[in-house]
Amino acid sequence: MDLASKTYDVADVHAVQELYHANGWTDGLPIVPPTQDAVHACLDWAMIPPDQLLGIEPVRGVPITAEKLAINAVMAGCLPMHFPAVVTAFVAMLEPEFLLHGATASTGGCAVFIVLSGPVCRELGAAGSFNALGNSDRATATIGRAIRLALINILEVRPGGIDRSTLGHPGKFSYCVAEDEADSAWLPLHAQRGLPPEVSAVTVMAAGAPRQIMNEWTTEPEEILETFAAEMRANMRHYSIWAGNYALIIPKQLREHLQVARWSKTDIAAFIFERARIRRGEWAAVGKGKVVRDRGESEYAALESPDHLLVVAAGGPAGGFGAVIPPWLGHKSRAVTLPIGACVDCEPPER
Amino acid sequence: MALKVLDPTNETVPPLGQTAPRLTSLAGKTVGFISNGKEGTKGFFAHLDRLLREEFGVADVVMRVKSNYSAPADRDIVDEIARWHAVVTGIGD
Numbered sequence: 001m002d003l004a005s006k007t008y009d010v011a012d013v014h015a016v017q018e019l020y021h022a023n024g025w026t027d028g029l030p031i032v033p034p035t036q037d038a039v040h041a042c043l044d045w046a047m048i049p050p051d052q053l054l055g056i057e058p059v060r061g062v063p064i065t066a067e068k069l070a071i072n073a074v075m076a077g078c079l080p081m082h083f084p085a086v087v088t089a090f091v092a093m094l095e096p097e098f099l100l101h102g103a104t105a106s107t108g109g110c111a112v113f114i115v116l117s118g119p120v121c122r123e124l125g126a127a128g129s130f131n132a133l134g135n136s137d138r139a140t141a142t143i144g145r146a147i148r149l150a151l152i153n154i155l156e157v158r159p160g161g162i163d164r165s166t167l168g169h170p171g172k173f174s175y176c177v178a179e180d181e182a183d184s185a186w187l188p189l190h191a192q193r194g195l196p197p198e199v200s201a202v203t204v205m206a207a208g209a210p211r212q213i214m215n216e217w218t219t220e221p222e223e224i225l226e227t228f229a230a231e232m233r234a235n236m237r238h239y240s241i242w243a244g245n246y247a248l249i250i251p252k253q254l255r256e257h258l259q260v261a262r263w264s265k266t267d268i269a270a271f272i273f274e275r276a277r278i279r280r281g282e283w284a285a286v287g288k289g290k291v292v293r294d295r296g297e298s299e300y301a302a303l304e305s306p307d308h309l310l311v312v313a314a315g316g317p318a319g320g321f322g323a324v325i326p327p328w329l330g331h332k333s334r335a336v337t338l339p340i341g342a343c344v345d346c347e348p349p350e351r
Numbered sequence: 352m353a354l355k356v357l358d359p360t361n362e363t364v365p366p367l368g369q370t371a372p373r374l375t376s377l378a379g380k381t382v383g384f385i386s387n388g389k390e391g392t393k394g395f396f397a398h399l400d401r402l403l404r405e406e407f408g409v410a411d412v413v414m415r416v417k418s419n420y421s422a423p424a425d426r427d428i429v430d431e432i433a434r435w436h437a438v439v440t441g442i443g444d
Contacts, residue, residue: 006358016356025359034357059423062361071359102421153359291390332421 003036003050003067020075025153027145027173031075042070045080046087054087055094057155059101064090068154069146076146081124082139086146088202088340089114093147097334103206104157109165110328112147113207113247114176115312116140117188118200120340126178130316133177133210133249133323144174169209177314183252184313185259192265192311193337205245205310205335206328211235216320219257224322225268229275231324232302236278237286242330243304248272249323251315269306276302310335374437378408383435385428387420399439 010016016033020026032038043050043066050067057064066087073086093100093112103110116126116139124139135141151157159165165172181188190201211234215227228248248268250258258268281296283289303309315321327333374380382403386392396414403409413435415428423429424440432438 003357006362007355008358010354010356012352013354016354019356020359023360033354034359035354036357039357063363068359068361071357075359099422101423102419106421149359154361156361329421332419 001049001051003039004065005067005071007036024158025149026075027148027152029173031149032077034071034074038074039067039070041080042073042078042083043067046084048087054091057094057100058096060155062155064094064150064154069150072150072153073142073146076149077138077142078146079138079142082143082146084340085116085120085124085139085143085202086150088338089143089147089204090150092202092204092336092338095336095338098204098206098336099333100155101162103328103333104151104155105162105164106328107164107166108208108328109168109172110206110208110333111169111171111175112144112151113171113205113325114140114144114147115179115189115203115205115247115310116143116176116200117179117181117190117203118198118340120200121178121181123200124178126176128178128180128314129183129252132180132251132314132316137178140176140178141174144171144176147176148172148174171207171209175207177249177312180252180313180315183317184255186255186265186311186313189310189312190337190339193307195337195339200340201337202340203310203335203337205247205325206333207247208235208239208326208328210249210323210325213322213324214320215254215322219260221258221261221263221267222271224254224257225271226275228322228324229272229302232272232276232326233278233282235324235326236276236300236302237282237288239326240329241278241280241283241300243301243308244327244330244332245308245310245335246272246276246302246327247310247312247325247335249312249314249325251319251321252313252317253320254322255313265311266306268311269303269309272309273301273303273306304331308335371437376408377403377437379410380436381411381413381434382409383413383415383432383438385424385438385440386414386416388416389420396439 126139191197
């Protein structure tokens with residue numbers, strides 16, 4: 001099937017860069033020229049026709065076609081094998097509970113945090129080890145960037161346009177991590193969230209920047225997790241008190257202490273649920289006394305329930321570090337997990 | 352090397368609503384406010400309410416607050432707009 005997009009004849013790759021930058025079609029970095037062959041290769045790999053409607057952005061009624069998403073994936077540097085993860089992430093973002101318009105337009109400046117889990121991580125070379133939240137590998141770098149470019153170009157989420165972020169954060173270039181399942185005794189994230197363990201999946205979450213923690217001075221699970229909980233409490237005091245999805249990124253060194261003690265992801269979530277709480281009155285100590293009012297003793301939990309915590313095994317092998325990834329703003333947006341790939345027998349996800 | 356490259360944008364423009372006819376005067380009119388409900392909006396809309404009534408002769412000001420400040424206005428608020436002569440809304444904190 002022919003592609004429907006308008007084409008431009010350009011002299012060379014440098015002219016492509018200038019054309020795309022001049023039209024506001026990039027994130028400021030160079031792009032890979034989206035030629036018809038490259039776009040067809042992505043679509044063929046995913047076995048999706050170019051005119052397939054992946055969804056409709058609900059606020060402005062913008063159709064998202066596979067062709068447009070593939071063009072942006074190519075521009076981001078994706079190989080054809082990366083495209084199914086891009087498709088799944090975007091479809092997940094179109095689920096109503098993700099609140100795509102709010103999450104991409106808000107002054108709060110969140111990014112779409114993407115977690116790859118299941119066999120796809122190994123297939124794509126998305127390792128989830130060294131520098132997991134940074135420039136760790138080609139797959140996570142390009143998949144995360146594809147989502148941003150698609151938001152910019154298909155949904156016009158440009159700074160000062162639809163994107164009203166006051167600050168944003170570096171994750172808005174690319175914010176994708178692979179779970180390190182090869183080196184973890186835990187259930188993968190998607191299994192923890194109700195999908196069969198053997199599938200590959202993408203989880204999306206509207207998220208702030210990572211908040212790094214360090215605790216190299218204990219092997220006790222409660223003490224390790226108390227440091228994570230304290231960082232969540234800090235986020236509640238300094239940023240937003242409202243409960244939402246939080247992600248904990250737990251690298252191998254701290255993970256091993258937890259696993260030796262036989263703490264599962266469920267155990268971790270239960271502990272964090274109890275410990276990540278503050279009283280509204282704590283706002284007074286950080287300059288927000290005016291909004292405490294007469295509710296100083298009211299207790300707020302970071303999580304509505306333990307299953308709102310996304311525990312992700314990722315990070316290099318050494319270092320007593322971890323990260324808390326906070327929600328954009330409470331439960332305005334909820335994390336969504338979808339399996340990668342077509343399933344002719346599957347029912348639509350439950351609402 | 353010459354290249355043929357593709358447009359990455361959504362080339363189909365989604366349908367837009369039509370702009371309502373402009374009012375020549377606010378005197379005697381009903382003006383609706385759609386607030387996102389954030390803390391800072393209270394003083395802003397209270398001031399605007401007073402300004403519209405006292406300086407522009409607005410007959411009535413209707414204040415509505417969205418149930419979710421990050422989502423589009425609730426259906427019942429949107430339906431109510433037809434009963435107003437003008438509406439004030441926007442983004443911000």
